[in-house]
Amino acid sequence: MFADELKTLRRLGFRHVLLQVLNFMSVLASGFMMWKGLGLLTNTESPIVVVLSGSMEPAFYRGDLLFLTNPASQRYKVGDITVYKIPGADIPIVHRVLETHDVVSNEKGLVAASPLAQRQLLLTKGDNNHIDDLELYQGLEWLERRHIVGKVRGFLPYVGYVTIAMNDFPQLKYALLGGLGLLALIQRE
Amino acid sequence: MKHACDDALKRFLSRPELFKQIYTHTDVRLALGWASVFVAGGTALYGYKVEFEKSKPVIWAGLILYILLTTIQTLYAFFVEGNVVFVGKRKTFDKRIVTERITITSTSKPSTPSSPPAYKLGLTCVRSTSGGKSLLGRGRALGERGFNTFFDSHGVMDQEGFEQWAGELVGRVMEGKGE
Numbered sequence: 001m002f003a004d005e006l007k008t009l010r011r012l013g014f015r016h017v018l019l020q021v022l023n024f025m026s027v028l029a030s031g032f033m034m035w036k037g038l039g040l041l042t043n044t045e046s047p048i049v050v051v052l053s054g055s056m057e058p059a060f061y062r063g064d065l066l067f068l069t070n071p072a073s074q075r076y077k078v079g080d081i082t083v084y085k086i087p088g089a090d091i092p093i094v095h096r097v098l099e100t101h102d103v104v105s106n107e108k109g110l111v112a113a114s115p116l117a118q119r120q121l122l123l124t125k126g127d128n129n130h131i132d133d134l135e136l137y138q139g140l141e142w143l144e145r146r147h148i149v150g151k152v153r154g155f156l157p158y159v160g161y162v163t164i165a166m167n168d169f170p171q172l173k174y175a176l177l178g179g180l181g182l183l184a185l186i187q188r189e
Numbered sequence: 190m191k192h193a194c195d196d197a198l199k200r201f202l203s204r205p206e207l208f209k210q211i212y213t214h215t216d217v218r219l220a221l222g223w224a225s226v227f228v229a230g231g232t233a234l235y236g237y238k239v240e241f242e243k244s245k246p247v248i249w250a251g252l253i254l255y256i257l258l259t260t261i262q263t264l265y266a267f268f269v270e271g272n273v274v275f276v277g278k279r280k281t282f283d284k285r286i287v288t289e290r291i292t293i294t295s296t297s298k299p300s301t302p303s304s305p306p307a308y309k310l311g312l313t314c315v316r317s318t319s320g321g322k323s324l325l326g327r328g329r330a331l332g333e334r335g336f337n338t339f340f341d342s343h344g345v346m347d348q349e350g351f352e353q354w355a356g357e358l359v360g361r362v363m364e365g366k367g368e
Contacts, residue, residue, distance in 0.1 A: 015215055022223060026222055026225065033252060039248075040249060146242070
């Protein structure tokens with residue numbers, strides 16, 4: 001099936017093979033660096049997430065794509081939709097902020113004139129859930145800022161189903177990667 | 190089709206009795222490209238191992254390095270390499286050792302209502318001796334042919350016809366028709 005391509009590759013030599021493999025690797029590398037760059041700019045480790053459950057209906061449905069930012073110096077307000085991760089559980093949860101408080105500190109001396117963003121404690125609840133998220137916090141009473149991945153700024157409906165499909169059917173992921181790799185190796189420029 | 194012509198040209202000229210290809214442009218591109226891939230890989234590994242907040246300075250460094258390498262690569266390809274497809278060297282003995290260095294650029298011209306798409310070759314040959322210190326002569330040649338003279342309707346390339354045309358151009362430039 002690939003006899004012609006293999007013949008061409010052998011004729012053109014080792015450098016050529018290196019160049020073709022480089023084509024494929026640099027596509028992956030540039031995609032990855034763009035993701036990381038976006039994460040640094042938005043100050044969050046995962047600037048784009050997929051909604052996995054229906055706990056935020058009718059605002060977000062399963063399969064929606066969410067765009068997040070996490071400005072370090074801004075306080076989260078009641079009503080913001082946040083994505084958070086509890087240490088120990090790997091799945092990000094998308095819920096709305098119900099209450100916010102501040103960490104009480106016993107520092108002597110000055111009192112801060114304006115409440116600091118990093119000292120916030122949060123309680124969340126999904127719009128479509130009856131109770132708040134206390135049971136999801138695995139022992140914690142409040143969410144701290146460091147648990148928050150980001151605040152939802154915008155969304156695209158349905159697009160996230162591609163990611164859900166690739167996670168449920170890993171063969172799809174490998175097939176896609178394999179197809180891309182083949183294309184990059186055979187194509188010129 | 191341009192790539193097929195370029196490959197045929199490289200194969201033809203790299204024959205032992207003709208030229209030895211100089212791989213500098215290719216090597217620079219390979220070095221820069223693979224360096225940027227490894228920088229990306231290293232950044233990926235670091236980001237995987239270290240949690241987000243602590244990893245930020247290193248990831249910034251990796252990102253900036255990657256952008257730098259990619260920019261240098263693009264600038265090199267655009268300004269230094271340009272349309273060059275082949276650079277070759279040859280040593281002949283003619284009362285003294287003469288080194289000939291040939292540089293070939295190729296572009297493809299899109300089709301116009303009156304002419305089919307064409308393959309344009311530009312050749313430059315520099316002859317020098319005493320290890321490149323004294324210049325003996327310089328020659329330049331240009332040639333252009335429509336792609337339809339080398340490819341038939343099935344896409345099969347007429348190798349001998351192409352090699353003949355290319356060889357004729359190389360001969361002309363080596364005789365030193367200077368400009």
